[in-house]
Amino acid sequence: MKPLQGVRIVSVIKIENAAIGGDPSRKTGPFMLGANDSEYYQAFNINKKSVSVDLRTDEGKAALKELAATADALLNNLRGDLPSKLGLDYKSMSAVNPRLVCVHLSAYGRNNERASWPGYDYLMQAESGLMHLTGEPDGPPARLGAPSIIDQTTGLTAAVGLLSAVIQARSSGKGCDVDTCLLDVALHQLGYVATWYLNEGHVSTRQRRSAHYSVAPVQTFPTADGWLFIMCMTDKFWSEFVDSIGRPDLLADPRFATMTTRQTHRDALTEIIDGELGRQSTAYWLRKFNGVLPVAPVLDLAQALDNPFLKTTEMINVIAHPAKPEMRVLSNPIKINGQRLSQAPCSPFGADNAAYVGKVRSVEPAGSS
Secondary structure, three states, X not given: OXXXXXXXXXXXXXXXXXXXXXXXXXXXXXOEOOOOOEHHHHHHHOOOEEEEEOOOOHHHHHHHHHHHHOOOEEEEOOOOOHHHHHOOOHHXXXXXXXXXXXXXXXXXXXOOOOOOOOOOHHHHHHHHOHHHHOOOOOOOOOOOOOOOHHHHHHHHHHHHHHHHHHHHHHHHOOOEEEEEEHHHHHHHOOOHHHHHHHHHOOOOOOOHHHOOOOOOOEEEEEOOOOEEEEEOOOHHHHHHHHHHOOOHHHHHOHHHOOHHHHHHXXXXXXXXXXXXXXXXXXXXXXXXXXXXXXXXXXXXXHHHXXXXXXXXXXXXXXXEEOOXXXXXXXXXXXXXXXEEOOOOOOOOOOOOHHHHOHHHOOOOOOOOO
16 A cells, blocks of 8 residues: 555656756765666655656646646745746646645745755754754764754655645645745754743753753663663653662662752763663663663664664565665655555656656657667
């Protein structure tokens, strides 16, 4: 089963710019899959079809309208000033398909002085304050380690807006514009620290060892051979933790009697816990804590992706790419009725023109033979 079966979205049918040879990420290395494809590109475009269109030409505009006429949604991730210029907004497209939902994912939005500005994930982390909060207190500003976390969360935000609007359009017969942008989503990730500043003027700062702003012990701790992240978010878990490390006496210490006092005396508490956990290996403590406390080992990338648990959960999938017949990818994190969703590589550049748009069927993608 596919969640969007019966829903046609002009983005899942990926429209690539014929004038420049398609999505630039097709050529992003270092791991290429032929002349105009890469593992980088496929990581973001699993299951998509590829149509090559030049929206600057009359033929390209006609092809887009042909696609939009039978679509439920049209999604673009262009600069904010371009959708209206290219006729991708609801005002322009409603004559073609009054039920069409037009989704705009831009850097800064469509209706402000930055509409024409280009923008990327890392810039949003910088301007939103996320880099101010990331890393050790005495280190330089740092971006989040995940390579495209703001891009992906903005895409998810756009998907929620798109699906909500499609449901409404199917009921009312009238589509609409849906907007989201990278900076808005990056700011939204600030969560309660934004609320604290906006209402109390409180400026949160980086915490040592990725500690929680309000609760302790919630942070990383070294073991004899690695690191653990332990989250004693409740008094119950605190009690279980001190019993597990053989230090029930800490329950009677007035410095650690409540969440508030544990946070106030976090440095002293950290020193004590470091001394206890450093006596044994990570594996030893996991055997003691697993199923009792919220705890996880701090793994490097190879350890994380080679984790046997991922085989149990089928989180690694194998797809057949023409240049790599057994290409390993992360599975879709959604399950339907307990089953992982099917996956296939994105089509080669422009490979689906004939299947989806009549007026560009004779147009050879740039660089094709």
